[in-house]
Amino acid sequence: MSTRHSMSPNGSLAIETEALVKTFGDTRAVDGIDLEVQPGSVYAVLGPNGAGKTTLIRVLATLLRPDAGTARVFGHDVVHDAPAVRRAVSLTGQFASVDEELTGRENLVLLARLLGFTREEAKERAAELLEAFGLTDAADRLVQQYSGGMRRRLDIAASIVVTPQLLFLDEPTTGLDPRSRNQVWEIVRAFVAGGTTVLLTTQYLEEADELADRIAIVDHGRVIAEGTSAELKARVGAGTVRVRLADPAQRAAAEQVLASALGVAPESRPDGAVLTVPAVDPARVPIALAELHGAGIDVGEFRTGSPSLDEVFLALTGHPAEVATKETTG
């Protein structure tokens, strides 16, 4: 890849893994992953539950030891030079990596103290972060009383007590309402503007699309596709067409028209009024609408949308994303 030799000022990639493997018993949670993440970029690891995203982050954050392959963070090996890696990174885990039995302020002061600030500096730093993350009013309440969005913001604030060179965000918006999710996105964008490298995992293509410069799609511990959002979209089609028929009896006819107009067969579903066509070339969408009309098929609703992760998987692998029963190995 041409990016291999494009180096950061200090001469190394933010993340570089080669044939990285991590197994748990019989499960190969990470099964030979090669990654190259440029400094100053946002890199998204996209995949369903159990794909190995969390395991990958935990290896990169020095919490797990890889079984094979190598991983370097700013040139430091995660096994042999773990202390140097820890100085460069910050981790916001999938489940709150803040202390629920302390207040928001106490959490931040504690981390600031642990990172070498004096008592006074730690207090000031905590106050700054609480203000910046809109948590000043809740600063002195126990974290267990926080809403999901507040907890997530505190969690991210805790990760930048000292500005990390590389920030890991493990599913930063899973379980958040849309408003809180948008806030997290704003925060990530602000970090990137400030020059921090971000590696985030997500189950949502939309999120990867919104935030990331490059995306790796992982499944069963392997990277099944890698590239910019545009590159990946070109591979899987720009989106999905959903058609709701006014008369479900016209379904068979509609399927035929859509298949010929879009060049892609609608998904086979039990009979109903809704047809979904994945991996659509956007240029052909108007043709499809016109031809449906021409064939005398009444369309109740016609929508185009981004492909879901499931549709991306379908396009790339021919099978839907299999959701693992447990995320513990993920």
Add this chain to the structure above:
Amino acid sequence: MIVTQPEPAISATALQAALSTRSRPAVTTGWGASTAFAWRAMLKIRHVPMQLFDVTAFPIMFVLLYTYLFGGALAGSPSAYLQELLPGILVMTVSWITMYTGQALNTDISRGVFDRFRSLPIWRPAVLVGMLLADGVRYTMAAVVILVVGLALGFRPDGGPVGVVLAVALLLVFAFGISWAWSLIGLRMPTPEAVLHVAMTVLFPLTFASNVFVDPATMPGWVQAFVKVNPVSHLATAARGLMHGTGVGSEIGWVLLWSAGFVVVFAPLTMRAYNEER
């Protein structure tokens, strides 16, 4: 209760300012990190003071029960027995309380925040040393409670305040040492209950097969042999000697040796368990 409030606007400029306002401080010392973790434990006690039940109600109960149940039978009167017994109860109670160190660690370590702690560039044992330091505060509290109750019941230490303080200090050293054993168990056992079961199985013989309650002279030879080498016996004898101003001989040395032994053996094992993947 979940706090509901309008989500405040978050400004990108404020965030960027928050990112860049300070340069990275020097990496904290091991001591600094340890005291920060000790402070964390103290904050938790402040938020949930009920956690102090075991270092307040327990000791009061023990002193009262042993003094009035056994005092008359063993020493003629409760107050006569109390002079011998109180240093022993102090030793026993604090030894018992040390097991909660393992229990708390077992609960704490499974929380998400430990992922963050373990990914910080700090001296690795700081988390555990900090917890043990904070436990020292709890042990001190238990010791004070016992002494106050004892003094109210008629305990009169001839060694004066200095002797009492020295006895408590020695007790704290021992408690710090043995706590490393419970930390290891706390990290190795699957549940907090399992930690307590194991700790109790060790603590029962350790505290009862000692000279805390009675003179070992009437015990069978093999029990006496155990009592003689039991660190709790050394500690109880040393505490009595210090509190009453009588000689302590080599007892203090034995206690320090045992305490150091616990740290030398269990601290590395505990750290290995802590550094393992979970």
